[in-house]
Amino acid sequence: MPAIITDSRHQKLLLGAVALGILMDGIDGSIVNVALPTIAAAFDTDAGTISWVIITYLLMMAGLILVFGNLADRGIMKRVFVGGLVLFTIGSAACGFAPDLGVLLAARIVQGIGAAAIAAAASLLCVRYLPPQMLGAALGVLAASSSIGFAAGPALGGIITHFLSWHWIFLINIPIGIIGIILAVRVIPKDVPDLEKKPYDLPGAAMLFGAMVFGVFALEEVSALSVTDPRIITCSILCALFTLLFIVREHRAPAPFIDLSMFRKWQFSSVLTAFLLINVVYAGVIYLLPFYLTAAMKFSLIISGIFLLIPPVVTGLISIQFGRWSDTYGPRWFTVAACVALILFGAIFAVMVPESGFLPLIVGLVLMGLVFGIAGGAGASRIIENAPSGEEGTGSSLMITTIYFGGVLGTALYATVLTSATAVGGVVAFADLDPAVFLDGFHFTILVGLVLSVIPLVLSAMVNDKKKLA
Template identity: 30%
Template sequence: MAKATGIRSIWHSMPLTRFTTRENYIWLVVSTVCIGAFMAALDASIVNVALPDMSTYFNASASLVSWVLIAYLLTLTTLLTLFGRLADMLGRRPLYTFGFLVFIVGSAACGAAVNLPMLIVSRVFQAAGAAMLQANSVAIITATVPPSVRGRAIGFQGSAQAIGLSLGPAIGGGLIALFGWRAIFYVNVPVGLIGTAMAAMILPKDKLSGKKTTFDWWGTLFMTPFLVLVMMALTEGMSWGWGSPRILGMFAGALFFLLAFIWRELKFRAPLVDMRLFKIPVFSIGNFTGLLSYLAMFGVLFLMPFYFERVLNFDSAVSGLILTAVPLGMTVAAPKAGALADRYGPRLLTTGGMALTGLAIVGLAWTVAIHASLVPMIIELILVGAGLGIFTPPNNSSVMGSLPSSRLGVGGGILNMARSLGMAMGTAISGTIMATFLALNGGVERAGGPKGPWIPATRYALYVLVALSLLASLLSVFRVAAGEKSTTVEKMPLEW
């Protein structure tokens, strides 16, 4: 009892004044948030290169082992909005700090897994911690950083997230080569402990209203199966067949739960997701275009390794190294785009960023078609990343800036959920189009088949990503100034 009291006393003495009184305090907060954003995103993609080793170690099929990845992504997507809402009720600082601890325990359990079921369950636990981190990262920045530099701050957070997602396979490959597959999980433990300490000592205390709140459990029960069914259908559509009864049944079930969720949220006095937020044009447009941006990025990251390995005969290590051009472009562009958005607003940058990405993918498709040298391809990949880096910070900043302070957590959860859906859809849509055109041109998906069919298959799949990128650019033209509608939502009566 005395020990628990001592822990509570230490917690209440945080954050430390030695940090909060510093002139650069807001950037210490941003740095802390970036650690969590990087870790959570990294573990969404780091497992890919370890799946063959896990399949051999556990003597399991590739489709069964793939659930190590699927379980993480499903859990992350379904819990983002839930933890965003809980953060608005209970505080973002405690939930974010606790998220680090859950992530550490889940990572250690993954590394120590003695069988495949234990590993999959541990990944679910790990993803729950990642969801606490991701659902709160943008909200903490929005609540702490003044509007004059908010775009730049969210730019750093967006860069950390994008780098984590894109470098996962490269980092994972290096760790596996040196220490084995368990190292990709154990490496999270020391980094997570540093993040936990920084979160406790640096993140600001939350300003809660003190009003009694009600949690929407029925909304959660309706939303969770909707997202699980959508993600499972998108993930398994290629292997089961998009017209198969199981996939069609999943989409039908997802539609049922979506309609039930919307009905519940419109009727309940304290909903999990305030549906009125979607009446804010910048919020709706920003989330949809954000989904399209990650769809384009993950479509490119999914397609190009096949071209490199099936057509150019590169090994996976070289392919991964070439693809680092995308996060490199994002890393350079994102902070600068955030700073420019603080001065000039988000519309021009979001429109131009996605237009640049679309044009770069056009160039990539042409380079693939004429079988050009590697140099223009690397330049085009850098421009794909630069366009996304120009788009993402102003988009996220405008979306979060349009929300009332009491909705920042759930707004950040929705923003991250849109990103996760974009990741899954980018892989599923690109893979389906590539497989279709591969079959039409007499090719086969397995290694060792003819090279020729891979060129039109890759090219036409890239053209679809071009169209979606340009759609995101066009929609961004209609973006309104952040915050125009937030006061309308704030003043409407609703129990929170």
């Protein structure tokens, strides 16, 4: 069992190292968002197809976090984390020098694999090496780092693309990655491999990953190909088959990849589902906004980037304090308040038009920042708090997984709905899309997300804080 770090300075350095890794993960999950119209125009493709630049990255993260989390939990957390940083940095360099869309997507896969290793080990490093009384604040820092990065990504992408080119949104990761590797090597305690760990369920991991890949492909491409397209039908069947095989496998395996009995505890399932849906809606809106700012508001990339800085700035200003309050007073009502903010910004964006001016946009962006500023630590710690005894490590990995799988689902879902709603007479390239048609599609897509936003509010309110449970 790893020894808890008692030195305050060492605790802060460790938390700083893992937060830097998570911040990089989050930024690169969305930094291409604001540049998507530019990249789509450069490759003469539509808004749905270009979304794969985001989806490939997030899909690798969502599908592999549990894999790397399982490996890291065997006492090799440092190796997994540092190895992830190395892969991430190499993948970033490959993205920056990509000559075409195919190479860019392949490089994003490499980058996403490294990011998954970073994210999986980061939360476990906090759970294993930091004192229990710091857990809520530490997880709040990680969740805030992820959400700040994810929200700041489009802003940074817009500024960098405006002054340089879209290639540089990846190349800036190289020096940051090198700094992160050096810091992690110095401050993370030496690995103590657990040779007595249960065997690794590789078939179960592969089945779960397969279900995710085929399901997301079917969801994202259905609007462009149609429900009756053989590729959509095949992927849907394969998704269902892999899901069924995974469930059967996990019930029969002596050492399952995920102990599905965890989900029999309704409190755990409720808070995990609520956190997932919060991320789905948030990521979907982050995907849509750059298109709205450029197509409807006629903003330049740099102006779009400045506006998109509002949510991460708000989150960064309040997240640590709200994480502390969550530890002190309990996370339930903080999560509920964040869900109210989620609904409010959806309602604003659902009726917002360019003629409304800047005020509705700014209010909506501030409310977006409040969502993870309030719920970052509270929502994350509730998952650990409600995990069955002895499954805190798995709960930690599942918490991180919901962030990135929520990003995958949100991006794919909103891209599909937007493409369907704007495909008047067929799917057209974003550069050729009529602004009025886009605005109608934008509003309809936001309304779909607004309906989804009610579910996490109900689920979060249902579950009492652990100290109040019978």
